[in-house]
Amino acid sequence: MAARTVRKAIFPAAGLGTRFLPVTKAQPKEMLPLVDKPTIQYGVEEAIASGIEQVIMVTGGGKRAIVDHFDRSLELEHYLRKRGKDDLLRILAEVDRLSDLVDITYIQQKEPLGLGHAVWTARRLVEGEACAVLLADDVILGGSDPCLKQLIDAHHKTGATILAVRRFPRSQVARYGVVVTDGGAGPLHKVTDMVEKPKPGTEPSDLAILGRYVLTPAVMAELDRSEPGAGSEIQLTDAIKGTLGNHPVVAIEFDGDYYDTGTVPGYLRANLTLAMRREGLREELGPLLRDLLQEWLAAEAARESSNTGL
Ligand code: G1P
Numbered sequence: 001m002a003a004r005t006v007r008k009a010i011f012p013a014a015g016l017g018t019r020f021l022p023v024t025k026a027q028p029k030e031m032l033p034l035v036d037k038p039t040i041q042y043g044v045e046e047a048i049a050s051g052i053e054q055v056i057m058v059t060g061g062g063k064r065a066i067v068d069h070f071d072r073s074l075e076l077e078h079y080l081r082k083r084g085k086d087d088l089l090r091i092l093a094e095v096d097r098l099s100d101l102v103d104i105t106y107i108q109q110k111e112p113l114g115l116g117h118a119v120w121t122a123r124r125l126v127e128g129e130a131c132a133v134l135l136a137d138d139v140i141l142g143g144s145d146p147c148l149k150q151l152i153d154a155h156h157k158t159g160a161t162i163l164a165v166r167r168f169p170r171s172q173v174a175r176y177g178v179v180v181t182d183g184g185a186g187p188l189h190k191v192t193d194m195v196e197k198p199k200p201g202t203e204p205s206d207l208a209i210l211g212r213y214v215l216t217p218a219v220m221a222e223l224d225r226s227e228p229g230a231g232s233e234i235q236l237t238d239a240i241k242g243t244l245g246n247h248p249v250v251a252i253e254f255d256g257d258y259y260d261t262g263t264v265p266g267y268l269r270a271n272l273t274l275a276m277r278r279e280g281l282r283e284e285l286g287p288l289l290r291d292l293l294q295e296w297l298a299a300e301a302a303r304e305s306s307n308t309g310l
Contacts, residue, residue, distance in 0.1 A: 006152045006214055007054060008125065009047040009132040012118035013040065014060030014109040019263055028063045030136050032267065035274050035281070038069060039261050043136040044098055050148035052132060054103045056125050058118045060110075067106060070099050114233025119215070120223040128217055130155060133236070135211025139270060140164075143256030147212050150254045154188055155214040160248035161240060163191065164212035166258060174200045176208035177237035179251050191249040196237035207251060209237065210258060218247040 017029030024032075030040035047055055057066060073092065080089050109121045119133055132148055140147040151162040165179055177196045181189035195204060213236070222242040226234045240249060259270035275281045276289070 006130050006132050006155060007052065008056060008129065009050075009052040009054070009134055009148070010056045010058060010119055010122045010126070011040065011043060011134055011136060012058045012109075012115055013063060013066060013136060014058055014112060014118055016060070016112065020267075026062065027065055028059075030063075031065045031069065032261070034139060034259070034261060034270055035278065038066075039139060040066060040136040041069070041095070041098070042139045042141070043134045044070070044102070044104075046140065046146045046148050047132065047134060048098065048101045049146040050132070050152055052102060052148070054105060054125075056122045057104065057106045058109050058121050059106055060108065060112065069095070070104050072096050114235055116223055116226060116234035116236040116239050119236055120220065120226070120234070123220050123223070126220065130214055130216050133211075133213040133215060137260065137262035138211035139259040139261055140210070140212065140254070140256045141259070143254060145255075147254045147256045150256075151212055151214045151252060154250060154252050158188070158248060158250050159216075160250040161216045161219055161243065162214040163240070163249065163251045164210045164254050165189075165207045165251040166210055166253065167206045168208050170203045170206050171200075173203050173206060173208045174198055176210070177235075178203055178205055179207045179209060180204045181207065181251055187253045187255075189251045189253075191244065191251050193244070194237055194241045194249075196235045207253075209251075210254075212254070213240075215240070216243075216247060218243045 013028065013030045015029065017024030020029050020032065031038040033039070034042060044055055059066060077089065077092060080092070105125060107122055107125065109118050111117075115135075122131075132152070134148065143150065145153070147164060151164060154160075154162045163179060174197060177194060178198055179191045180193040181191055184190065189207075193204065194209075198204060219239050222239040223234065225242075226239055243249065259273065260266035261270050272285075272289075275285055
């Protein structure tokens, strides 16, 4: 039986970040801050806390800032040391420590042919092994165990491809991959069907895939066979679906708080929520939020009374 250890994690990070233009014109969306850390750092920290030994970043053009972020900045360290800024040096040391705990490898996705293609780009680096995939837009914090660790544990138990899923009202799942399961009790469900971004009204269930996967080599083999149609994308969901029947796929309803940073409103909500959960920022922001809320409530009340002619 193949070893079930999951040592490598693929981070697709080649997207153009068009939802965030103009801020993503000259910087990768993965570097947008969630409070004071780039979004992608949360994913790398989760991978390390889940026992991952090698992070494989699949990048496109204009992603230099990601490489620089996980590298040392000797110039900045020198500058801070000369000025005795030990507290700031400690912050740099924490980021530097991450690349001591895990090897970070970069590989280029030369054409934006979809998430499945981005994952396939890393195939030679994970040959024959189960590997993790993390989508950095989906930030997951605060569970009993790191989210990816919960998936890896489920993989150890079942040997299956594992997908992180969460229940949403059906009206909200159309922008995700959606799974159909055998409906078993507990957090693990056998997947029987899946569909990428179902048309509104045709959602087959309320279980949406969030950006954490453990893929068995069967999925890479399926991606090997996927042909991109002209201009169209290779979907990871379709490749996983292609393995159903011959290879088990299991969905896990993971424990943890999910922050969707992939859209502007979601990103702002994540920043506000995390800032309000941080001691030192909460005290500064609380009164501002209270004032803004009062302003908004007053404006709503005024709008309502002008609508009803009162
Ligand atoms: C991707 C996947 C989708 C998944 C989602 C999670 O979609 O294709 O199956 O539900 O990530 O965030 P994207 O958000 O890249 O359109």
